[in-house]
Amino acid sequence: MTAERFLALIAAYGADARRWPVDERAAAEAFMAAQPEAARAALAEADAVDALLHASATPRVSMALRDRVIASASEAGLKARREGRRWLDRLALALGAGWAVAACAGVIAGVFMTSHFTADAQADAVLYQASLLGVDDTEVLG
Amino acid sequence: MALIADPDEDLVRRVGQGDSAAIQAMVARKLPRMLALAQRMLGDAVEAEDVAQEALLRAWKQAPRWQPGKAKFDTWLHRVGLNLCYDRLRRRREIATDMPPERPDEGAAPDRGLLAADVGRRVDAALARLPERQREAIVLCHYQELTNIEAAALMEVSVEALESLLSRGRRALRLALADMRPDAEGV
Numbered sequence: 001m002t003a004e005r006f007l008a009l010i011a012a013y014g015a016d017a018r019r020w021p022v023d024e025r026a027a028a029e030a031f032m033a034a035q036p037e038a039a040r041a042a043l044a045e046a047d048a049v050d051a052l053l054h055a056s057a058t059p060r061v062s063m064a065l066r067d068r069v070i071a072s073a074s075e076a077g078l079k080a081r082r083e084g085r086r087w088l089d090r091l092a093l094a095l096g097a098g099w100a101v102a103a104c105a106g107v108i109a110g111v112f113m114t115s116h117f118t119a120d121a122q123a124d125a126v127l128y129q130a131s132l133l134g135v136d137d138t139e140v141l142g
Numbered sequence: 143m144a145l146i147a148d149p150d151e152d153l154v155r156r157v158g159q160g161d162s163a164a165i166q167a168m169v170a171r172k173l174p175r176m177l178a179l180a181q182r183m184l185g186d187a188v189e190a191e192d193v194a195q196e197a198l199l200r201a202w203k204q205a206p207r208w209q210p211g212k213a214k215f216d217t218w219l220h221r222v223g224l225n226l227c228y229d230r231l232r233r234r235r236e237i238a239t240d241m242p243p244e245r246p247d248e249g250a251a252p253d254r255g256l257l258a259a260d261v262g263r264r265v266d267a268a269l270a271r272l273p274e275r276q277r278e279a280i281v282l283c284h285y286q287e288l289t290n291i292e293a294a295a296l297m298e299v300s301v302e303a304l305e306s307l308l309s310r311g312r313r314a315l316r317l318a319l320a321d322m323r324p325d326a327e328g329v
Contacts, residue, residue, distance in 0.1 A: 008305065008309070009305075011308075011309040011312065011313070012304075012305040012306075012308040012309045012312070013283065013290070013305075013308065014284070014312070019283070019284070019287075021289070021290050021291075021301075022289070045316070046312075048316070049312050049315060049316050050284075052261070052265050052315060052316075052319050052322065053265065053280070053284050053285075053315070055258060055261040055262045055264075055265045056182070056262050056265045056266050056269065056285070057258075057259070057262045057266075058174070058178050058285075059174075059177050059178055059181045059187065059190065060174075061173050061174050061177055061194075062191075065173070065177070065191050065194070065195065066169060066173065068195055069169050069173055069194075069195055069198045069199075070165060070166060070169055072195065072198065072199045072202060073157075073165045073202045075199075076199055076202035076203050077202075077203070077206075078157065078158075078160045078165065078202050078205070078206070079160040
């Protein structure tokens with residue numbers, strides 16, 4: 001880096017190396033190390049301006065402004081939704097799905113068991129009918 | 143075109159989904175920046191609040207359709223904030239009378255101590271008296287800490303032109319506040 005470019009850099013961005021363009025920072029720091037006398041006066045001058053700039057107080061955000069801005073989010077169409085509530089919704093959905101599965105299983109089991117018990121009952125009825133017929137035949141045949 | 147890494151990307155996505163925690167985080171992260179930008183560009187606390195609020199309102203509208211990778215959200219928001227400031231500065235010029243508002247240079251006074259608030263007020267007054275573009279360059283680079291490339295792009299000038307504005311602005315401030323330098327006589 002030339003002395004001319006170094007001075008231009010300091011004049012524009014100030015004495016704080018963190019504010020210098022990234023692609024020139026290393027070269028500028030190398031220049032400072034190599035020619036500290038040439039850099040010193042310009043750095044001191046720039047540092048004084050930096051200090052003055054830092055004296056400007058940063059405005060503070062009032063609670064009223066903060067609240068207005070947050071309220072404006074819903075006015076802008078953003079639906080307020082809480083992250084925690086979303087997990088709650090998912091849990092409720094999972095529980096609901098569980099109940100639905102259990103209910104379906106109950107219905108299927110019910111249908112299966114009903115047909116099973118009905119078959120037994122029908123078999124008993126047939127045997128009972130057969131026994132009745134058997135009694136009748138004995139009576140007829142004497 | 144290379145995708146641009148954006149530290150706000152995830153937050154913007156969540157804001158677009160209406161996540162209230164993300165909305166609050168966005169306010170905490172960006173509202174002070176917008177307020178500082180507008181305050182230093184306009185030099186008026188009430189107008190600065192209006193601009194900051196309007197900038198965030200536009201952010202809420204933009205968030206659901208934000209396309210990551212094309213630009214940094216912070217740069218886009220600065221563009222919005224700057225445009226709002228330009229509008230107000232233009233309106234001021236249009237309604238300016240033959241007697242422009244006075245911005246007196248308080249100057250050095252022997253009975254004024256070097257309280258931080260005093261120094262700050264004098265610096266703010268000196269900033270306000272800078273030509274608009276010089277002030278904008280200093281606000282974007284020094285206070286908003288944007289890179290020179292981001293600031294130049296926002297101001298629609300080359301990096302060389304930005305550096306020229308910065309140098310002239312800093313030199314003007316140094317001259318305007320010469321009496322406040324530690325080596326100045328009587329300070």
